[in-house]
Amino acid sequence: MTSRKISRRRFAAGTAVASTALVAAPFVRGAYAAGKLSIGFWDHWVPGANKGSEELIREWAAREKVDVTIDYITSQGNKLLLTIAAEAQARSGHDILSFSTWLPAAYAEQLVPMNDVVEPLIKQSGAVNATVEYLGKVKGQWLAVPATIGSQMKGPCSRIDLLKQHAGIDIQEMYPIGAAPKADNWNLQTFLKAAEGCHKAGVPFGIGLGTTSDSVDTCGAIFHSFGAQLVNDKGEITVRSDGVRQALEYWKQLVRFLPPDSPSWDDASNNKAFVSGKSAMIMNPPSAWAVAKRDAPQIADQTWHHGFPSGPKGRFGPFLPFFWGVWRFSRNQAAAKSLATFLSQPAAVEKLVKASGGYDIPSFSNLTTLKVWADEAPPKGTLYHYPNPHNHQTLSIAAAPAPHKIAQQIYTQGVQTQMVVRYAVRNEPIDRVLGWASTEIEGFMRN
Amino acid sequence: MANIAAGTVRDVAGDNRSGLTKFMQRKSTIAFLMALPLLVLIFSLVAYPAGYAVYLAMLNKGMTRFVGFANFTFLFSRETFWMVVWQSCLFAITAVMFKAIIGFIVAHFVHNIPSKGQRKWRGMLLVPWVIPPAMSTLSWLWLFDPSYSAFNWLLQPLGIGPIPWIGETGWARFSVILVNVWIGAPFFMIMYLAALKSVPEQLYEAAAIDGATWWQRIWFVTLPMMRNIIAITALFSTIVTFANFDIVRVLTKGDPLNTTHVFATWAFRIGIEGNDIPLGATVSLFMVPILAVAAVFILRDITKRGSEV
Numbered sequence: 001m002t003s004r005k006i007s008r009r010r011f012a013a014g015t016a017v018a019s020t021a022l023v024a025a026p027f028v029r030g031a032y033a034a035g036k037l038s039i040g041f042w043d044h045w046v047p048g049a050n051k052g053s054e055e056l057i058r059e060w061a062a063r064e065k066v067d068v069t070i071d072y073i074t075s076q077g078n079k080l081l082l083t084i085a086a087e088a089q090a091r092s093g094h095d096i097l098s099f100s101t102w103l104p105a106a107y108a109e110q111l112v113p114m115n116d117v118v119e120p121l122i123k124q125s126g127a128v129n130a131t132v133e134y135l136g137k138v139k140g141q142w143l144a145v146p147a148t149i150g151s152q153m154k155g156p157c158s159r160i161d162l163l164k165q166h167a168g169i170d171i172q173e174m175y176p177i178g179a180a181p182k183a184d185n186w187n188l189q190t191f192l193k194a195a196e197g198c199h200k201a202g203v204p205f206g207i208g209l210g211t212t213s214d215s216v217d218t219c220g221a222i223f224h225s226f227g228a229q230l231v232n233d234k235g236e237i238t239v240r241s242d243g244v245r246q247a248l249e250y251w252k253q254l255v256r257f258l259p260p261d262s263p264s265w266d267d268a269s270n271n272k273a274f275v276s277g278k279s280a281m282i283m284n285p286p287s288a289w290a291v292a293k294r295d296a297p298q299i300a301d302q303t304w305h306h307g308f309p310s311g312p313k314g315r316f317g318p319f320l321p322f323f324w325g326v327w328r329f330s331r332n333q334a335a336a337k338s339l340a341t342f343l344s345q346p347a348a349v350e351k352l353v354k355a356s357g358g359y360d361i362p363s364f365s366n367l368t369t370l371k372v373w374a375d376e377a378p379p380k381g382t383l384y385h386y387p388n389p390h391n392h393q394t395l396s397i398a399a400a401p402a403p404h405k406i407a408q409q410i411y412t413q414g415v416q417t418q419m420v421v422r423y424a425v426r427n428e429p430i431d432r433v434l435g436w437a438s439t440e441i442e443g444f445m446r447n
Numbered sequence: 448m449a450n451i452a453a454g455t456v457r458d459v460a461g462d463n464r465s466g467l468t469k470f471m472q473r474k475s476t477i478a479f480l481m482a483l484p485l486l487v488l489i490f491s492l493v494a495y496p497a498g499y500a501v502y503l504a505m506l507n508k509g510m511t512r513f514v515g516f517a518n519f520t521f522l523f524s525r526e527t528f529w530m531v532v533w534q535s536c537l538f539a540i541t542a543v544m545f546k547a548i549i550g551f552i553v554a555h556f557v558h559n560i561p562s563k564g565q566r567k568w569r570g571m572l573l574v575p576w577v578i579p580p581a582m583s584t585l586s587w588l589w590l591f592d593p594s595y596s597a598f599n600w601l602l603q604p605l606g607i608g609p610i611p612w613i614g615e616t617g618w619a620r621f622s623v624i625l626v627n628v629w630i631g632a633p634f635f636m637i638m639y640l641a642a643l644k645s646v647p648e649q650l651y652e653a654a655a656i657d658g659a660t661w662w663q664r665i666w667f668v669t670l671p672m673m674r675n676i677i678a679i680t681a682l683f684s685t686i687v688t689f690a691n692f693d694i695v696r697v698l699t700k701g702d703p704l705n706t707t708h709v710f711a712t713w714a715f716r717i718g719i720e721g722n723d724i725p726l727g728a729t730v731s732l733f734m735v736p737i738l739a740v741a742a743v744f745i746l747r748d749i750t751k752r753g754s755e756v
Contacts, residue, residue: 078719085719106722210702261593263703264614269593278594405508405722412720418704436526443525447508 034065037335040094042080042150042322043072044356045287052355053149053343060342066335075100091329096336098150099325101397102411104136104143105404111143112326117337118142121344126365129395132321138404144323145340146363148352152285153361153386153395154217154318159203160302160379162280166201167194175306177374177381180390183307188225191309192253198280199257206279207258208265209421211414215265217318218283219416220398222254223247225311230410231402231441239438243313248423248430250311255424263421275299283318286359286376286383293378301378305386307393317388319395321363358383365391409444503728510725518729527705527713532733535709537620538695539688542627543681549628550635550680557636558643569637576633584697587626588613591698613699616706623707626694631687635680642676643669675749682745686738710734 039057044050050072061068071094073080080098087093088107104111119142122128128136132146163169169190174183195205208215223229228243238244255262259273271288273279275296282288292300308317324343326336342348349362350370358376361368368387376383388395398416399407410416419437422428470476507514522528557568575583590597591612599609613619650668659667670677692711695701701708701716708716710730718727 081719085722085724089724102722211700259594261609261611261614264593264611264619264699266700272592273594276595409721409723413705413716421704439526443521446521 034067035332035335036067036069037061037096037332037339038094039068039070039339040073040080040083040097041070042098042100043074044149044359046290046356046359049149049352049356049359052352056343056348056351057339060339064335064338066332066339073098087327091327093327095330095332096324096326096339098147099144099323100150101135101320101322102404102408104323104325105138106408107325108138108143110328112328112330112333112337114142114145114326114337114340117145117341117344121145121341121364124364125344125346125349125362125367128363128365129319131319131395131397131400132363134400135321135397135404136323144325145344147322147324147340148343148349148360148362149356150322151361151363152320152359153388154214154221154283154285154320155308155386155388155393156281156306157274157284157286157288158281158304158306159274159279159299160304162198162201162203162302163194166197166203166280168197169194171304171306175304175385177384181307181385181392183310183392186307187310188222188250192250192257194281195254195257201280203278203280204257204259206265206270206273206282207254207262208267208269209255209258209262209417209425210265210269211412211417212266213320214267214270214283215262215417216398216411216414217320219251219414219420220400220411221283221308221316221318221396222250222311223398223416224316224394224396224400225308225313226250227313229401230399230415230437231406233401233403235403235406235445237438237441239434239441244434245430246312248419248433251420252424255420263425286357286386289382290357290359297378304379304382307385307388310393315393316396317393318397319361319388320397358386361387406441406444410441413440415440500728500732503725504732506725508723508725514725518726522726522729522733528730530705531708531710531713531730534620534707535689535734536737538624538627538691538709539685542624542631542688543684545624545628546631546635546684547677547681549632550639553632553636554639554643557640569640572636573633575630576637578630580630581693581697583630584626584694587622587629588698591622614703616703619699619703619707623695623698626698627688627691630694631684634684638676638680639673642673646672678745678749682742685741689734689738 041050041053044053054070057068057070060066073083075081080100081103083093084097084099084103084107087097088110091110099107118136128146136142136144136146158171160171163171174186175181198204207218209219223244226243226247228241228247229238230244232238259265270279270282270284271291274282274284274288275292277296277299286305289300289303289305292303308315324336324340326333326340330336343352344362344364346367349364349367350372353360353362353370354372358373369389373383373387373389374381385392397411399410401407402410415437419433422436423430423433503510504518505513505515507517553572557565557572560568589595593611593614596609596612598612602608602610611618612622646669650672651664654664654668689709690711691709692715695707695709695712696715699707701712705713710733714727714730716727717730718724721727
């Protein structure tokens with residue numbers, strides 16, 4: 001019987017080498033190393049889009065010898081949100097999961113840092129916009145990988161014929177296929193006049209003022225156009241600023257031309273208004289157009305997606321990215337990172353965008369000029385300007401740049417739309433509205 | 448000596464066995480064992496989550512430290528919280544009152560239908576109660592739809608409307624209460640019908656001989672005989688209505704301007720959507736004292752009447 005003595009120094013050195021190798025090593029394929037991976041992805045609205053991602057995942061799994069299980073979790077009825085909350089509480093669940101807008105920051109302490117995945121992807125495919133960075137990177141650490149699946153713009157989706165007829169705007173000329181926008185005159189005043197014309201004609205702009213995402217996003221973009229922040233990046237309440245007052249005054253004028261029931265609109269109301277031909281413009285990704293292609297082709301033929309009007313402080317379009325995050329309790333973090341990297345490669349991204357009919361937008365700047373958006377029809381090129389290929393507008397999210405935990409509350413409780421309804425619909429005095437918003441936000445600041 | 452010792456051991460073992468057998472044969476033991484699965488279920492699905500909610504309500508927003516009752520005192524300072532308290536009370540009390548009145552009236556109508564056709568009516572009237580509320584509320588949502596309301600379409604030729612069913616505070620509150628009454632009234636109806644059937648016919652005959660009017664028969668015979676059922680049904684319905692989530696969530700999501708939120712929907716908005724789980728848990732716990740007070744009063748009254756009998 002022999003025994004080998006290991007010195008303390010040798011043991012420490014050996015452990016350090018082994019730990020470094022484990023942490024730094026890329027995911028290595030092998031019969032035993034690959035293991036299992038449980039995936040929870042967002043269940044796409046667009047029929048057939050899940051098939052595109054499933055094919056890619058199977059291709060990756062076969063190559064890396066990983067046993068994968070995929071769950072497509074709907075966001076209907078907040079199922080994805082509830083799944084994430086439950087998994088975070090139980091510290092058990094999917095290895096890699098789709099996180100919408102605010103959730104990476106909300107679960108920052110429980111997510112594996114992704115700098116080693118995102119930074120090479122940025123080098124490879126170009127920078128991400130400021131909104132993606134604001135939502136996905138906290139204190140210098142990427143909390144999740146910007147995902148192509150589900151990431152969307154909520155810019156104007158307009159009727160070509162109705163804008164021409166009732167507002168005198170040739171939107172295709174303003175936003176031509178294959179070329180930069182000629183939209184210098186497309187500002188909030190032009191927008192207001194167009195809203196008035198379409199309202200008089202009985203086809204008002206379908207902008208909601210409820211507390212669901214579509215309403216909040218549009219309201220937030222217009223607030224940004226006036227430089228109206230409710231809370232600044234330092235966490236100070238800035239509700240009583242000139243920008244906020246100007247934004248509310250603008251809304252007061254705009255509300256006169258919106259449907260009278262807009263305070264009760266949800267995310268389906270604008271789609272229904274557009275597809276039924278009752279609205280000349282809504283703020284939406286191409287889902288309404290996709291439904292119109294199926295149910296009302298004559299409306300789809302006349303649909304054009306384009307940029308937001310500009311305001312005194314710039315042109316802002318709402319961008320809502322999804323992310324892929326990996327829990328700290330995930331048992332196969334290396335495989336999860338490998339999958340996120342694979343799905344972010346240009347070829348995979350192109351396949352995902354095609355499968356979604358152009359709905360999904362990658363966050364990396366070099367990937368926003370894919371041919372699919374120029375080719376989608378009818379009418380050909382309707383989606384060309386949808387992914388902001390000429391960086392014509394600043395991609396933004398309502399409630400930014402407030403610290404995440406405050407911003408998430410401002411966003412989910414629809415504080416901006418509530419301010420608009422109080423001031424512009426209920427005619428409450430502006431100081432009372434600003435006071436109400438300040439008090440609400442003070443409440444969001446508790447630690 | 449050894450044999451004696453062995454015999455003693457056997458006796459002790461025999462005594463133990465018979466003791467265990469006796470213990471197992473006791474009615475209370477059998478009752479406990481039979482109730483055990485239910486107790487486990489109640490503990491795991493009610494007691495544990497309730498205890499966990501209390502624990503969560505005493506954590507800070509980041510769930511990293513214990514803050515005692517700070518979340519409760521914080522809520523007391525919020526305008527929206529008091530609005531939700533007011534709405535929850537308005538919603539529950541109004542809905543329960545209308546459900547009780549409608550249930551009582553309909554139960555009388557059904558009671559007076561000849562027994563041959565009564566079963567059909569009972570079945571039909573129960574339909575709103577047996578459909579899953581989320582589904583039926585979705586149908587109501589389409590009837591109230593801001594732009595395509597079927598009600599407004601019907602009212603338009605009469606020169607009425609369009610009514611903002613879920614777009615204006617007053618109408619939105621009316622709509623959520625209406626749907627709750629529509630779903631819940633059949634439960635009251637069936638409970639009251641059962642109570643009506645158990646009122647002895649002789650009491651009505653005696654009242655008729657004494658020359659009691661229709662109203663006097665209701666007031667002095669029917670209502671006293673139904674008091675316990677009315678109280679229990681009202682208590683049960685108050686608890687369920689206070690804790691309602693699906694109707695408000697599907698119909699208005701608490702809009703406009705948070706004026707239709709009840710405790711459960713506001714707790715969801717804050718806790719899950721706003722990612723402030725401790726505050727959400729705190730909001731949801733506010734239902735407990737309100738319902739406990741209601742339960743104590745109603746049950747005390749029932750016990751008092753029970754002992755009088």
